[in-house]
Amino acid sequence: MTTRTLKQIIKALPATDGGGVKLLRSLGQSQAARLDPFLMLDEFSSTNADDYIAGFPDHPHRGFETVTYMLDGHMLHRDHLGNRGDLKPGSVQWMTAGRGIIHSEMPQQESGRMRGFQLWVNLPAREKMKPAAYRDIQPEDIPLLDLKDGSRVKVIAGSAQVAGRVVAGPVQGLSTEPLFLDVHLPADGHFVHPVAEGHNAFVYLYESSAEIGPTAQRQPLALHAVGVLSGGDHIEVHAGKEGASFLVLSAKPLREPVVQYGPFVMNTRDEIEQALADYREGQLV
Structure with missing residues:
Protein backbone atom coordinates (compact mmCIF):
# COMPACT_ATOMS: atom_id res chain seq x y z
CA MET A 1 0.00 0.00 0.00
CA THR A 2 1.19 3.49 -0.87
CA THR A 3 -0.16 6.42 1.13
CA ARG A 4 -0.73 9.61 -0.82
CA THR A 5 1.04 12.69 0.53
CA LEU A 6 0.51 16.42 0.08
CA LYS A 7 1.97 17.53 -3.23
CA GLN A 8 0.55 21.06 -3.41
CA ILE A 9 -1.62 23.35 -1.29
CA ILE A 10 -3.99 25.78 -3.00
CA LYS A 11 -5.40 28.24 -0.50
CA ALA A 12 -8.85 29.58 -1.27
CA LEU A 13 -9.03 33.27 -2.18
CA PRO A 14 -11.96 35.67 -1.76
CA ALA A 15 -13.99 36.08 -4.95
CA THR A 16 -17.46 37.07 -6.16
CA ASP A 17 -19.69 35.40 -8.73
CA GLY A 18 -23.23 35.46 -10.03
CA GLY A 19 -25.02 38.62 -8.92
CA GLY A 20 -22.24 39.38 -6.45
CA VAL A 21 -22.21 36.39 -4.14
CA LYS A 22 -19.14 36.39 -1.90
CA LEU A 23 -17.24 33.14 -1.82
CA LEU A 24 -13.85 31.46 -1.45
CA ARG A 25 -12.32 29.98 -4.62
CA SER A 26 -9.55 27.41 -4.47
CA LEU A 27 -9.46 25.32 -7.65
CA GLY A 28 -10.14 27.57 -10.63
CA GLN A 29 -8.71 30.79 -9.20
CA SER A 30 -6.29 30.61 -12.16
CA GLN A 31 -5.70 28.30 -15.10
CA ALA A 32 -2.78 26.77 -13.24
CA ALA A 33 -4.96 26.02 -10.19
CA ARG A 34 -6.82 23.05 -11.63
CA LEU A 35 -6.63 19.31 -11.10
CA ASP A 36 -7.81 17.34 -14.12
CA PRO A 37 -10.77 16.77 -14.43
CA PHE A 38 -11.68 19.21 -11.62
CA LEU A 39 -11.96 22.76 -12.93
CA MET A 40 -13.20 24.79 -9.97
CA LEU A 41 -14.17 24.53 -6.31
CA ASP A 42 -16.01 27.33 -4.53
CA GLU A 43 -17.03 27.48 -0.88
CA PHE A 44 -19.73 29.95 0.14
CA SER A 45 -20.56 30.59 3.78
CA SER A 46 -22.17 33.62 5.37
CA PHE A 64 -18.82 20.28 -18.17
CA GLU A 65 -20.76 19.35 -15.02
CA THR A 66 -21.61 21.49 -12.01
CA VAL A 67 -22.11 19.97 -8.57
CA THR A 68 -23.72 22.04 -5.81
CA TYR A 69 -23.61 20.63 -2.28
CA MET A 70 -25.57 22.52 0.37
CA LEU A 71 -24.74 22.46 4.08
CA ASP A 72 -27.07 25.26 5.23
CA GLY A 73 -29.71 27.42 3.61
CA HIS A 74 -32.13 27.15 0.71
CA MET A 75 -31.49 27.83 -2.97
CA LEU A 76 -33.92 27.33 -5.85
CA HIS A 77 -32.67 25.96 -9.19
CA ARG A 78 -34.55 26.62 -12.44
CA ASP A 79 -33.39 25.85 -15.97
CA HIS A 80 -34.53 26.01 -19.59
CA LEU A 81 -35.47 22.32 -19.47
CA GLY A 82 -38.21 23.13 -16.99
CA ASN A 83 -36.41 21.61 -14.03
CA ARG A 84 -37.00 23.07 -10.59
CA GLY A 85 -34.86 21.91 -7.70
CA ASP A 86 -34.96 22.90 -4.05
CA LEU A 87 -31.42 22.86 -2.69
CA LYS A 88 -31.76 22.51 1.07
CA PRO A 89 -29.34 21.43 3.83
CA GLY A 90 -27.63 18.18 2.92
CA SER A 91 -28.88 18.07 -0.68
CA VAL A 92 -26.85 17.87 -3.90
CA GLN A 93 -27.53 19.13 -7.41
CA TRP A 94 -25.57 17.27 -10.10
CA MET A 95 -26.03 19.03 -13.41
CA THR A 96 -24.54 18.03 -16.74
CA ALA A 97 -24.39 21.10 -18.95
CA GLY A 98 -23.46 19.07 -22.04
CA ARG A 99 -24.18 21.01 -25.22
CA GLY A 100 -25.84 23.74 -23.24
CA ILE A 101 -28.04 24.75 -20.35
CA ILE A 102 -29.31 28.07 -19.03
CA HIS A 103 -30.14 28.06 -15.34
CA SER A 104 -30.37 30.12 -12.19
CA GLU A 105 -29.74 29.41 -8.51
CA MET A 106 -31.47 31.94 -6.28
CA PRO A 107 -31.68 32.19 -2.47
CA GLN A 108 -35.03 31.36 -0.92
CA GLN A 109 -34.24 33.13 2.35
CA GLU A 110 -33.65 36.71 3.40
CA SER A 111 -31.68 35.95 6.54
CA GLY A 112 -29.78 33.14 8.20
CA ARG A 113 -26.79 31.12 7.13
CA MET A 114 -26.11 30.10 3.53
CA ARG A 115 -23.31 27.57 3.27
CA GLY A 116 -22.14 25.05 0.71
CA PHE A 117 -19.87 24.24 -2.19
CA GLN A 118 -19.90 24.28 -5.97
CA LEU A 119 -17.61 22.01 -7.92
CA TRP A 120 -17.01 22.01 -11.68
CA VAL A 121 -16.04 18.69 -13.28
CA ASN A 122 -14.87 18.58 -16.88
CA LEU A 123 -16.46 16.32 -19.49
CA PRO A 124 -14.45 14.36 -22.06
CA ALA A 125 -14.50 15.72 -25.59
CA ARG A 126 -16.86 12.98 -26.77
CA GLU A 127 -19.47 14.03 -24.17
CA LYS A 128 -19.27 17.82 -24.32
CA MET A 129 -22.13 18.12 -26.80
CA LYS A 130 -24.47 15.52 -25.31
CA PRO A 131 -27.91 16.65 -24.13
CA ALA A 132 -28.03 18.54 -20.85
CA ALA A 133 -29.24 16.67 -17.78
CA TYR A 134 -30.14 17.52 -14.20
CA ARG A 135 -30.37 15.51 -11.01
CA ASP A 136 -31.67 16.72 -7.65
CA ILE A 137 -30.40 14.45 -4.86
CA GLN A 138 -32.20 14.67 -1.52
CA PRO A 139 -30.37 14.25 1.82
CA GLU A 140 -32.18 10.99 2.55
CA ASP A 141 -30.78 9.53 -0.69
CA ILE A 142 -27.16 10.17 0.35
CA PRO A 143 -25.73 7.40 2.57
CA LEU A 144 -24.39 8.56 5.93
CA LEU A 145 -22.03 6.25 7.81
CA ASP A 146 -21.84 6.78 11.57
CA LEU A 147 -18.75 4.95 12.80
CA LYS A 148 -17.94 3.69 16.29
CA ASP A 149 -15.13 6.20 16.79
CA GLY A 150 -17.48 9.12 16.21
CA SER A 151 -16.53 9.65 12.57
CA ARG A 152 -19.24 10.39 10.00
CA VAL A 153 -18.90 9.85 6.26
CA LYS A 154 -21.40 11.03 3.63
CA VAL A 155 -21.09 9.22 0.30
CA ILE A 156 -22.14 11.50 -2.57
CA ALA A 157 -20.39 9.89 -5.55
CA GLY A 158 -18.51 6.64 -6.00
CA SER A 159 -18.28 4.13 -3.17
CA ALA A 160 -16.92 4.42 0.35
CA GLN A 161 -14.90 1.55 1.81
CA VAL A 162 -14.93 2.12 5.55
CA ALA A 163 -14.83 -0.27 8.53
CA GLY A 164 -15.13 -3.31 6.31
CA ARG A 165 -18.18 -1.96 4.49
CA VAL A 166 -18.61 -0.84 0.90
CA VAL A 167 -21.35 1.76 0.50
CA ALA A 168 -22.30 3.22 -2.87
CA GLY A 169 -23.34 6.84 -3.23
CA PRO A 170 -26.19 7.98 -5.49
CA VAL A 171 -23.88 9.19 -8.28
CA GLN A 172 -22.43 6.30 -10.26
CA GLY A 173 -21.44 5.38 -13.82
CA LEU A 174 -19.84 8.64 -14.95
CA SER A 175 -16.89 8.51 -17.31
CA THR A 176 -14.60 10.33 -14.88
CA LEU A 181 -17.03 12.10 0.29
CA ASP A 182 -17.84 14.55 3.08
CA VAL A 183 -15.98 13.41 6.22
CA HIS A 184 -16.31 14.57 9.84
CA LEU A 185 -13.72 13.32 12.33
CA PRO A 186 -13.77 13.66 16.13
CA ALA A 187 -10.83 15.07 18.08
CA ASP A 188 -7.63 13.25 17.10
CA GLY A 189 -9.64 11.11 14.67
CA HIS A 190 -7.98 9.14 11.90
CA PHE A 191 -9.44 8.46 8.43
CA VAL A 192 -8.03 5.97 5.92
CA HIS A 193 -9.64 5.36 2.54
CA PRO A 194 -8.59 3.77 -0.77
CA VAL A 195 -8.26 5.92 -3.89
CA ALA A 196 -7.92 4.39 -7.34
CA GLU A 197 -4.35 4.47 -8.59
CA GLY A 198 -3.96 6.82 -11.52
CA HIS A 199 -6.85 9.01 -10.40
CA ASN A 200 -6.19 12.58 -9.34
CA ALA A 201 -7.27 13.34 -5.79
CA GLN A 219 1.82 17.51 6.74
CA PRO A 220 -0.67 20.15 7.91
CA GLY A 240 -6.58 17.95 15.26
CA LYS A 241 -7.72 18.52 18.84
CA GLU A 242 -11.07 19.95 17.71
CA GLY A 243 -11.78 17.33 15.06
CA ALA A 244 -11.96 18.09 11.34
CA SER A 245 -14.47 18.37 8.49
CA PHE A 246 -13.27 17.95 4.94
CA LEU A 247 -14.19 16.87 1.42
CA VAL A 248 -12.40 14.01 -0.33
CA LEU A 249 -12.54 14.07 -4.13
CA SER A 250 -10.89 11.96 -6.77
CA ALA A 251 -11.54 11.21 -10.43
CA LYS A 252 -10.01 9.80 -13.59
CA PRO A 253 -8.02 12.50 -15.43
CA LEU A 254 -9.07 13.23 -19.02
CA ARG A 255 -5.67 14.43 -20.27
CA GLU A 256 -7.30 16.60 -22.93
CA PRO A 257 -6.80 20.28 -23.80
CA VAL A 258 -8.89 22.69 -21.74
CA VAL A 259 -10.01 25.99 -23.23
CA GLN A 260 -12.30 27.99 -20.96
CA TYR A 261 -14.15 31.23 -21.51
CA GLY A 262 -16.27 32.02 -18.48
CA PRO A 263 -19.12 29.47 -18.33
CA PHE A 264 -17.97 27.54 -21.40
CA VAL A 265 -15.31 24.82 -21.22
CA MET A 266 -14.28 23.16 -24.47
CA ASN A 267 -11.18 21.66 -26.09
CA THR A 268 -10.37 24.28 -28.73
CA ARG A 269 -10.74 28.02 -29.26
CA ASP A 270 -12.97 27.37 -32.28
CA GLU A 271 -15.36 25.42 -30.07
CA ILE A 272 -15.49 28.34 -27.65
CA GLU A 273 -16.27 30.73 -30.51
CA GLN A 274 -19.05 28.37 -31.61
CA ALA A 275 -20.47 28.27 -28.08
CA LEU A 276 -20.53 32.07 -27.96
CA ALA A 277 -22.19 32.25 -31.37
CA ASP A 278 -24.78 29.64 -30.37
CA TYR A 279 -25.56 31.57 -27.19
CA ARG A 280 -25.95 34.88 -29.07
CA GLU A 281 -28.24 33.22 -31.60
CA GLY A 282 -30.32 31.36 -29.03
CA GLN A 283 -29.04 27.97 -30.17
CA LEU A 284 -26.83 27.05 -27.23
CA VAL A 285 -29.35 24.54 -25.98
Whole structure:
Protein backbone atom coordinates (compact mmCIF):
# COMPACT_ATOMS: atom_id res chain seq x y z
CA MET A 1 0.00 0.00 0.00
CA THR A 2 1.19 3.49 -0.87
CA THR A 3 -0.16 6.42 1.13
CA ARG A 4 -0.73 9.61 -0.82
CA THR A 5 1.04 12.69 0.53
CA LEU A 6 0.51 16.42 0.08
CA LYS A 7 1.97 17.53 -3.23
CA GLN A 8 0.55 21.06 -3.41
CA ILE A 9 -1.62 23.35 -1.29
CA ILE A 10 -3.99 25.78 -3.00
CA LYS A 11 -5.40 28.24 -0.50
CA ALA A 12 -8.85 29.58 -1.27
CA LEU A 13 -9.03 33.27 -2.18
CA PRO A 14 -11.96 35.67 -1.76
CA ALA A 15 -13.99 36.08 -4.95
CA THR A 16 -17.46 37.07 -6.16
CA ASP A 17 -19.69 35.40 -8.73
CA GLY A 18 -23.23 35.46 -10.03
CA GLY A 19 -25.02 38.62 -8.92
CA GLY A 20 -22.24 39.38 -6.45
CA VAL A 21 -22.21 36.39 -4.14
CA LYS A 22 -19.14 36.39 -1.90
CA LEU A 23 -17.24 33.14 -1.82
CA LEU A 24 -13.85 31.46 -1.45
CA ARG A 25 -12.32 29.98 -4.62
CA SER A 26 -9.55 27.41 -4.47
CA LEU A 27 -9.46 25.32 -7.65
CA GLY A 28 -10.14 27.57 -10.63
CA GLN A 29 -8.71 30.79 -9.20
CA SER A 30 -6.29 30.61 -12.16
CA GLN A 31 -5.70 28.30 -15.10
CA ALA A 32 -2.78 26.77 -13.24
CA ALA A 33 -4.96 26.02 -10.19
CA ARG A 34 -6.82 23.05 -11.63
CA LEU A 35 -6.63 19.31 -11.10
CA ASP A 36 -7.81 17.34 -14.12
CA PRO A 37 -10.77 16.77 -14.43
CA PHE A 38 -11.68 19.21 -11.62
CA LEU A 39 -11.96 22.76 -12.93
CA MET A 40 -13.20 24.79 -9.97
CA LEU A 41 -14.17 24.53 -6.31
CA ASP A 42 -16.01 27.33 -4.53
CA GLU A 43 -17.03 27.48 -0.88
CA PHE A 44 -19.73 29.95 0.14
CA SER A 45 -20.56 30.59 3.78
CA SER A 46 -22.17 33.62 5.37
CA THR A 47 -24.84 34.67 7.86
CA ASN A 48 -24.97 38.11 6.22
CA ALA A 49 -27.68 38.10 3.58
CA ASP A 50 -25.90 40.88 1.69
CA ASP A 51 -23.20 38.33 0.85
CA TYR A 52 -25.56 35.95 -0.96
CA ILE A 53 -28.97 37.54 -1.56
CA ALA A 54 -28.24 38.46 -5.21
CA GLY A 55 -27.75 34.78 -5.99
CA PHE A 56 -26.88 33.43 -9.41
CA PRO A 57 -29.37 34.77 -11.99
CA ASP A 58 -29.86 33.10 -15.39
CA HIS A 59 -26.55 32.16 -16.97
CA PRO A 60 -25.36 29.57 -19.53
CA HIS A 61 -22.99 26.62 -19.38
CA ARG A 62 -21.54 24.22 -21.94
CA GLY A 63 -19.02 21.38 -21.81
CA PHE A 64 -18.82 20.28 -18.17
CA GLU A 65 -20.76 19.35 -15.02
CA THR A 66 -21.61 21.49 -12.01
CA VAL A 67 -22.11 19.97 -8.57
CA THR A 68 -23.72 22.04 -5.81
CA TYR A 69 -23.61 20.63 -2.28
CA MET A 70 -25.57 22.52 0.37
CA LEU A 71 -24.74 22.46 4.08
CA ASP A 72 -27.07 25.26 5.23
CA GLY A 73 -29.71 27.42 3.61
CA HIS A 74 -32.13 27.15 0.71
CA MET A 75 -31.49 27.83 -2.97
CA LEU A 76 -33.92 27.33 -5.85
CA HIS A 77 -32.67 25.96 -9.19
CA ARG A 78 -34.55 26.62 -12.44
CA ASP A 79 -33.39 25.85 -15.97
CA HIS A 80 -34.53 26.01 -19.59
CA LEU A 81 -35.47 22.32 -19.47
CA GLY A 82 -38.21 23.13 -16.99
CA ASN A 83 -36.41 21.61 -14.03
CA ARG A 84 -37.00 23.07 -10.59
CA GLY A 85 -34.86 21.91 -7.70
CA ASP A 86 -34.96 22.90 -4.05
CA LEU A 87 -31.42 22.86 -2.69
CA LYS A 88 -31.76 22.51 1.07
CA PRO A 89 -29.34 21.43 3.83
CA GLY A 90 -27.63 18.18 2.92
CA SER A 91 -28.88 18.07 -0.68
CA VAL A 92 -26.85 17.87 -3.90
CA GLN A 93 -27.53 19.13 -7.41
CA TRP A 94 -25.57 17.27 -10.10
CA MET A 95 -26.03 19.03 -13.41
CA THR A 96 -24.54 18.03 -16.74
CA ALA A 97 -24.39 21.10 -18.95
CA GLY A 98 -23.46 19.07 -22.04
CA ARG A 99 -24.18 21.01 -25.22
CA GLY A 100 -25.84 23.74 -23.24
CA ILE A 101 -28.04 24.75 -20.35
CA ILE A 102 -29.31 28.07 -19.03
CA HIS A 103 -30.14 28.06 -15.34
CA SER A 104 -30.37 30.12 -12.19
CA GLU A 105 -29.74 29.41 -8.51
CA MET A 106 -31.47 31.94 -6.28
CA PRO A 107 -31.68 32.19 -2.47
CA GLN A 108 -35.03 31.36 -0.92
CA GLN A 109 -34.24 33.13 2.35
CA GLU A 110 -33.65 36.71 3.40
CA SER A 111 -31.68 35.95 6.54
CA GLY A 112 -29.78 33.14 8.20
CA ARG A 113 -26.79 31.12 7.13
CA MET A 114 -26.11 30.10 3.53
CA ARG A 115 -23.31 27.57 3.27
CA GLY A 116 -22.14 25.05 0.71
CA PHE A 117 -19.87 24.24 -2.19
CA GLN A 118 -19.90 24.28 -5.97
CA LEU A 119 -17.61 22.01 -7.92
CA TRP A 120 -17.01 22.01 -11.68
CA VAL A 121 -16.04 18.69 -13.28
CA ASN A 122 -14.87 18.58 -16.88
CA LEU A 123 -16.46 16.32 -19.49
CA PRO A 124 -14.45 14.36 -22.06
CA ALA A 125 -14.50 15.72 -25.59
CA ARG A 126 -16.86 12.98 -26.77
CA GLU A 127 -19.47 14.03 -24.17
CA LYS A 128 -19.27 17.82 -24.32
CA MET A 129 -22.13 18.12 -26.80
CA LYS A 130 -24.47 15.52 -25.31
CA PRO A 131 -27.91 16.65 -24.13
CA ALA A 132 -28.03 18.54 -20.85
CA ALA A 133 -29.24 16.67 -17.78
CA TYR A 134 -30.14 17.52 -14.20
CA ARG A 135 -30.37 15.51 -11.01
CA ASP A 136 -31.67 16.72 -7.65
CA ILE A 137 -30.40 14.45 -4.86
CA GLN A 138 -32.20 14.67 -1.52
CA PRO A 139 -30.37 14.25 1.82
CA GLU A 140 -32.18 10.99 2.55
CA ASP A 141 -30.78 9.53 -0.69
CA ILE A 142 -27.16 10.17 0.35
CA PRO A 143 -25.73 7.40 2.57
CA LEU A 144 -24.39 8.56 5.93
CA LEU A 145 -22.03 6.25 7.81
CA ASP A 146 -21.84 6.78 11.57
CA LEU A 147 -18.75 4.95 12.80
CA LYS A 148 -17.94 3.69 16.29
CA ASP A 149 -15.13 6.20 16.79
CA GLY A 150 -17.48 9.12 16.21
CA SER A 151 -16.53 9.65 12.57
CA ARG A 152 -19.24 10.39 10.00
CA VAL A 153 -18.90 9.85 6.26
CA LYS A 154 -21.40 11.03 3.63
CA VAL A 155 -21.09 9.22 0.30
CA ILE A 156 -22.14 11.50 -2.57
CA ALA A 157 -20.39 9.89 -5.55
CA GLY A 158 -18.51 6.64 -6.00
CA SER A 159 -18.28 4.13 -3.17
CA ALA A 160 -16.92 4.42 0.35
CA GLN A 161 -14.90 1.55 1.81
CA VAL A 162 -14.93 2.12 5.55
CA ALA A 163 -14.83 -0.27 8.53
CA GLY A 164 -15.13 -3.31 6.31
CA ARG A 165 -18.18 -1.96 4.49
CA VAL A 166 -18.61 -0.84 0.90
CA VAL A 167 -21.35 1.76 0.50
CA ALA A 168 -22.30 3.22 -2.87
CA GLY A 169 -23.34 6.84 -3.23
CA PRO A 170 -26.19 7.98 -5.49
CA VAL A 171 -23.88 9.19 -8.28
CA GLN A 172 -22.43 6.30 -10.26
CA GLY A 173 -21.44 5.38 -13.82
CA LEU A 174 -19.84 8.64 -14.95
CA SER A 175 -16.89 8.51 -17.31
CA THR A 176 -14.60 10.33 -14.88
CA GLU A 177 -15.46 7.80 -12.11
CA PRO A 178 -15.67 10.46 -9.38
CA LEU A 179 -15.38 9.81 -5.66
CA PHE A 180 -16.97 12.51 -3.49
CA LEU A 181 -17.03 12.10 0.29
CA ASP A 182 -17.84 14.55 3.08
CA VAL A 183 -15.98 13.41 6.22
CA HIS A 184 -16.31 14.57 9.84
CA LEU A 185 -13.72 13.32 12.33
CA PRO A 186 -13.77 13.66 16.13
CA ALA A 187 -10.83 15.07 18.08
CA ASP A 188 -7.63 13.25 17.10
CA GLY A 189 -9.64 11.11 14.67
CA HIS A 190 -7.98 9.14 11.90
CA PHE A 191 -9.44 8.46 8.43
CA VAL A 192 -8.03 5.97 5.92
CA HIS A 193 -9.64 5.36 2.54
CA PRO A 194 -8.59 3.77 -0.77
CA VAL A 195 -8.26 5.92 -3.89
CA ALA A 196 -7.92 4.39 -7.34
CA GLU A 197 -4.35 4.47 -8.59
CA GLY A 198 -3.96 6.82 -11.52
CA HIS A 199 -6.85 9.01 -10.40
CA ASN A 200 -6.19 12.58 -9.34
CA ALA A 201 -7.27 13.34 -5.79
CA PHE A 202 -7.50 16.19 -3.29
CA VAL A 203 -8.75 16.99 0.20
CA TYR A 204 -10.50 20.28 1.00
CA LEU A 205 -10.49 21.22 4.69
CA TYR A 206 -13.44 23.41 5.68
CA GLU A 207 -13.56 23.09 9.47
CA SER A 208 -10.91 22.88 12.21
CA SER A 209 -7.49 21.34 11.51
CA ALA A 210 -6.00 18.24 9.91
CA GLU A 211 -2.79 16.67 8.69
CA ILE A 212 -2.36 14.53 5.60
CA GLY A 213 -0.18 11.47 5.05
CA PRO A 214 1.23 8.53 6.99
CA THR A 215 2.08 9.04 10.65
CA ALA A 216 5.80 9.58 10.03
CA GLN A 217 5.18 12.08 7.20
CA ARG A 218 2.17 14.08 8.31
CA GLN A 219 1.82 17.51 6.74
CA PRO A 220 -0.67 20.15 7.91
CA LEU A 221 -3.35 21.29 5.49
CA ALA A 222 -4.44 24.90 5.82
CA LEU A 223 -8.08 25.66 6.58
CA HIS A 224 -10.06 26.56 3.43
CA ALA A 225 -7.44 25.03 1.16
CA VAL A 226 -7.18 22.25 -1.39
CA GLY A 227 -4.52 19.68 -0.65
CA VAL A 228 -3.51 18.13 -3.96
CA LEU A 229 -2.33 14.58 -3.32
CA SER A 230 0.53 12.60 -4.79
CA GLY A 231 0.10 9.19 -6.41
CA GLY A 232 -0.78 6.16 -4.32
CA ASP A 233 -3.62 3.81 -3.52
CA HIS A 234 -5.06 5.34 -0.33
CA ILE A 235 -5.25 8.50 1.75
CA GLU A 236 -4.77 9.13 5.46
CA VAL A 237 -6.16 12.17 7.27
CA HIS A 238 -5.47 12.92 10.94
CA ALA A 239 -7.78 15.38 12.74
CA GLY A 240 -6.58 17.95 15.26
CA LYS A 241 -7.72 18.52 18.84
CA GLU A 242 -11.07 19.95 17.71
CA GLY A 243 -11.78 17.33 15.06
CA ALA A 244 -11.96 18.09 11.34
CA SER A 245 -14.47 18.37 8.49
CA PHE A 246 -13.27 17.95 4.94
CA LEU A 247 -14.19 16.87 1.42
CA VAL A 248 -12.40 14.01 -0.33
CA LEU A 249 -12.54 14.07 -4.13
CA SER A 250 -10.89 11.96 -6.77
CA ALA A 251 -11.54 11.21 -10.43
CA LYS A 252 -10.01 9.80 -13.59
CA PRO A 253 -8.02 12.50 -15.43
CA LEU A 254 -9.07 13.23 -19.02
CA ARG A 255 -5.67 14.43 -20.27
CA GLU A 256 -7.30 16.60 -22.93
CA PRO A 257 -6.80 20.28 -23.80
CA VAL A 258 -8.89 22.69 -21.74
CA VAL A 259 -10.01 25.99 -23.23
CA GLN A 260 -12.30 27.99 -20.96
CA TYR A 261 -14.15 31.23 -21.51
CA GLY A 262 -16.27 32.02 -18.48
CA PRO A 263 -19.12 29.47 -18.33
CA PHE A 264 -17.97 27.54 -21.40
CA VAL A 265 -15.31 24.82 -21.22
CA MET A 266 -14.28 23.16 -24.47
CA ASN A 267 -11.18 21.66 -26.09
CA THR A 268 -10.37 24.28 -28.73
CA ARG A 269 -10.74 28.02 -29.26
CA ASP A 270 -12.97 27.37 -32.28
CA GLU A 271 -15.36 25.42 -30.07
CA ILE A 272 -15.49 28.34 -27.65
CA GLU A 273 -16.27 30.73 -30.51
CA GLN A 274 -19.05 28.37 -31.61
CA ALA A 275 -20.47 28.27 -28.08
CA LEU A 276 -20.53 32.07 -27.96
CA ALA A 277 -22.19 32.25 -31.37
CA ASP A 278 -24.78 29.64 -30.37
CA TYR A 279 -25.56 31.57 -27.19
CA ARG A 280 -25.95 34.88 -29.07
CA GLU A 281 -28.24 33.22 -31.60
CA GLY A 282 -30.32 31.36 -29.03
CA GLN A 283 -29.04 27.97 -30.17
CA LEU A 284 -26.83 27.05 -27.23
CA VAL A 285 -29.35 24.54 -25.98
